[in-house]
Every structure is written in C-alpha cells, then in structure tokens.
Amino acid sequence: MKRLLLLFSLLFTVLFAPTALQAKQKVIYLSYSDDLPERVFNGEFFPVTIKTLSTIGQHHMLKYSFTGGRGARLQNKVPDREDKGTYVLDTFYFLATSSTIVLPDITASIDSERSSLGGESIEGVSLNPDNKFANILADSFHITAVDAKKYDNKHNILTFDAEAEHCNIKAFKLHGVEDQGFESVNDGIKKAKMTYYAVLPKKYEKLEFTYFDLEKERYMKVRIPIEVIDDSVSTQSDLKPTENKNYIIKMAVAAVIIVIALVLLIVYRKWWITLFIIIPGIYIALQAAPAENICVNADTPVYLLPIENATVFDIVSSQGSFEVKHSVKGYKQITYNKKIGWISEDDICSH
Incomplete structure (x- = not known):
C-alpha cells in the first residue's frame, strides 16, 4: 500500500507541477532605458526613463511606487509616457539634492501583479560657485x-x-x-x-x-x-517714504510773511494786513500739528507698495498704534520693525 501511494505521488509531481509553475510566470518586466544619466549636478533636474513591458497588456493600469533612495527627490508621480505598443517608456524626473545619489527602488503593479527594479547609483557633482x-x-x-x-x-x-x-x-x-x-x-x-x-x-x-x-x-x-521710474503720478501720490523736500522752505517763507505783515500792521494799522498774519499762521500750525496716529489690528499684512497684489514682507504681530507717514487711496504708510511699508485701511481698528 505504501509503495502504491509513493507511486501516485511521483506521478502527480511529474504531471501537474510544471503546469503550476507556468501559472506563476512573471507578468511585468522592468528595466532602465539606455539613456540613464551617468552623472548629475547637485541641484539639477534629471530624467529617469523606465522600460515597462506587461505580458497581459493593460499598460494604462500601471501604477508605480518608490521606496528608499538617497539624494534624489521625485518631482512627478505621474510619468511622461511614450507608448511603443508592446511596451511603454515612462519618464520620471528627480531633483539632485546631494553629491551622493542612489535612485529609489521602483515597483510597478497591475492589480495584484507586481515587479520591482532596484535603485541605481549615479555620480553626483557639487558646484563651487562664486559669490554672485x-x-x-x-x-x-x-x-x-x-x-x-x-x-x-x-x-x-x-x-x-x-x-x-x-x-x-x-x-x-x-x-x-x-x-x-x-x-x-x-x-x-x-x-x-x-x-x-x-x-x-x-x-x-x-x-x-x-x-x-x-x-x-x-x-x-x-x-x-536699474532704470528707476517715478510712478507718483499714476498712483496719485508720492509713493516714496521721504519727507517733503520743500517743508523747511515753505515754513521759512510763511514766517517771513508773518514778520513783514506785523511790521506793516504797526505802521499802517490796516485791518486787511492781518490776513497776511492769519493765513500763514494757520499753515504753520497745520504743519506743526502732531502726525496722524492709527490703530492697526493684529495679523495685519505689511506691503512693500500700496498696490493690489503687492508683496507682503511682514505681519503686524499684535494690535498697536502707529504714526502715519503717507496716505494714498486705500492705504496708509507706517514704520514696522524699523521697515517702512503700507497697510490697507481695511486693517485699521474699528474703535
């Protein structure tokens, strides 16, 4: 009886084992294309093209995953594809981030079928640039x-x-x-x-x-x-955060007019001469008045220029009072963290 069972076991192995092995044959084949770069510069984008063949077709169902690697950062998860009929060339781009570069292991899959390709090493070159x-x-x-x-x-x-x-x-x-x-x-x-x-x-x-x-x-x-364009006309105001260049001259002229008017008033005693004292006096008072102060909300963006979509260079960390340097339609100019910038009037405290 034992001999009979052993005979049946041998017959089963001979007749059915090859069929089982054939059912497990490889479905997906991966290899690197011939144009794999031999060396790349640190900071360079470089392509890696994979030749992928599936014995069951269905290349449109291919999915890739990446594990490991060093000094190479994947830039596109969906490859640039060139369909060759029986196989596809899928190109991925990497950014070299080191002078030591090892590509990640690449696994291709179609449903439960998988195949992997080990990561290759590529020579990395670091630049020695100047200070510009x-x-x-x-x-x-x-x-x-x-x-x-x-x-x-x-x-x-x-x-x-x-x-x-x-x-x-x-x-x-x-x-x-x-x-x-x-x-x-x-x-x-x-x-x-x-x-x-x-x-x-x-x-x-x-x-x-x-x-x-x-x-x-x-x-x-x-x-x-650098050819500077003065855009003060287009913005209806001087966008430069500078003091009025004629301020001292105007104040001096107003003071001289007042002095002359006082002398004339003492000599001629005419009432209309007082106008030459009152008007310049009002001008001097307005110019000497304290600067406008505004309350600015916390988390207010500070812009480089008072224009739409301008660059934000800082954020007001907490609510506070600031002196206004200049004003244009919709914006106020302030000094924050020792830098001059613009804030939107929408960010001024409501109380």
Missing part, C-alpha cells in the same frame, strides 16, 4: 521684463520676470540682498517662470548674478539695468 551665484541650474535662463521704482530715500525696488528650462526656479536667491522674494512662481519641470523683487541701495545702477548653464556646463552672467 543665484542657486540656479538650467538649460536656459532669460529675463523677460524689468521694472524699477524708488522705494525710500536710500533704496530702490527692482521687480523682474524670468523664464527658465529644466530649472528648480524656486531655489533662486540673490547673494547679499536683505529684502527679496517671489511675487509669483510657476515651477514647472520643463519650463518655469517667476516674478521676483529685490530692494537695493540707490548706488546700484545694475543687478548682476550668475547661473549655471547645464548645456554649456559653465556659469553665465546676467545683468539687469
């Missing part, structure tokens, strides 16, 4: 628009638009500029755009910085001329 480097690596970088205005008696504010290709444009930063930032940014991988501002000393006639050209593999210099 603006943290930008790009295939191209162009300034498309420039606007310069007077900000205060020591500074101008420069705003410029830029376009770039294959560039981490959000990393842009000028060296040695205290007040700077983005007005807007569109950080696409293939094409990126930004509007940037910088508050610069008046002595600067141009702004210079460098970026690294990835195609030429060298630093390129960018020069932006």
Whole structure:
C-alpha cells in the first residue's frame, strides 16, 4: 500500500507541477532605458526613463511606487509616457539634492501583479560657485521684463520676470540682498517662470548674478539695468517714504510773511494786513500739528507698495498704534520693525 501511494505521488509531481509553475510566470518586466544619466549636478533636474513591458497588456493600469533612495527627490508621480505598443517608456524626473545619489527602488503593479527594479547609483557633482551665484541650474535662463521704482530715500525696488528650462526656479536667491522674494512662481519641470523683487541701495545702477548653464556646463552672467521710474503720478501720490523736500522752505517763507505783515500792521494799522498774519499762521500750525496716529489690528499684512497684489514682507504681530507717514487711496504708510511699508485701511481698528 505504501509503495502504491509513493507511486501516485511521483506521478502527480511529474504531471501537474510544471503546469503550476507556468501559472506563476512573471507578468511585468522592468528595466532602465539606455539613456540613464551617468552623472548629475547637485541641484539639477534629471530624467529617469523606465522600460515597462506587461505580458497581459493593460499598460494604462500601471501604477508605480518608490521606496528608499538617497539624494534624489521625485518631482512627478505621474510619468511622461511614450507608448511603443508592446511596451511603454515612462519618464520620471528627480531633483539632485546631494553629491551622493542612489535612485529609489521602483515597483510597478497591475492589480495584484507586481515587479520591482532596484535603485541605481549615479555620480553626483557639487558646484563651487562664486559669490554672485543665484542657486540656479538650467538649460536656459532669460529675463523677460524689468521694472524699477524708488522705494525710500536710500533704496530702490527692482521687480523682474524670468523664464527658465529644466530649472528648480524656486531655489533662486540673490547673494547679499536683505529684502527679496517671489511675487509669483510657476515651477514647472520643463519650463518655469517667476516674478521676483529685490530692494537695493540707490548706488546700484545694475543687478548682476550668475547661473549655471547645464548645456554649456559653465556659469553665465546676467545683468539687469536699474532704470528707476517715478510712478507718483499714476498712483496719485508720492509713493516714496521721504519727507517733503520743500517743508523747511515753505515754513521759512510763511514766517517771513508773518514778520513783514506785523511790521506793516504797526505802521499802517490796516485791518486787511492781518490776513497776511492769519493765513500763514494757520499753515504753520497745520504743519506743526502732531502726525496722524492709527490703530492697526493684529495679523495685519505689511506691503512693500500700496498696490493690489503687492508683496507682503511682514505681519503686524499684535494690535498697536502707529504714526502715519503717507496716505494714498486705500492705504496708509507706517514704520514696522524699523521697515517702512503700507497697510490697507481695511486693517485699521474699528474703535
């Protein structure tokens, strides 16, 4: 009996085991394309293309997941796809964040079927830039628009638009500029755009910085001329936070008129001469009156300029009283944290 059972067991193994193994054959095949980069610069966007073949088709149902890796930050979870019929080429973009780069393990799945591809190592290169480097690596970088205005008696504010290709444009930063930032940014991988501002000393006639050209593999210099436009007419007020240049002259002239009028009044004793005392006197009193003070609510944004969509450079942390430097329609100019800015009249305390 035991011999008979052993014989049946051997027959079952021979006849049915190959069929069971065939049912478990691999469904998804993954491999790197031939154009995997051998080296990348720290701060560069770089593509990684995966060749994916499914024996059951249904490439539209492919899903990818990433685990591990070092020095490479994934930028797009949905790949750029090139359909080759029997297989697809799926391209993912990574940002190099270190000189040591190991790609994450990639797993492709269709429902319960899975296949994984181990992460490859790529040589990373760190730059040694000069002190004018603006943290930008790009295939191209162009300034498309420039606007310069007077900000205060020591500074101008420069705003410029830029376009770039294959560039981490959000990393842009000028060296040695205290007040700077983005007005807007569109950080696409293939094409990126930004509007940037910088508050610069008046002595600067141009702004210079460098970026690294990835195609030429060298630093390129960018020069932006600073040609200041006085927009006081368009805003119906002087936007520059400076004192009235003619203040002393006007006060002196008013005082001289009063003195002369007093002498004439003593000599001729005519009542109409008193008008030349009263009117200049009223002017002097108004000019010498204490400055306007306003109560500003907590969490009020302080803007660089009194215009719509202006850049917020600070937030009033708590409710307080502030002296008004200038006023334009809808805005008041104040000094906060030793910086001059504008607040909306909507943020003035109601009581």
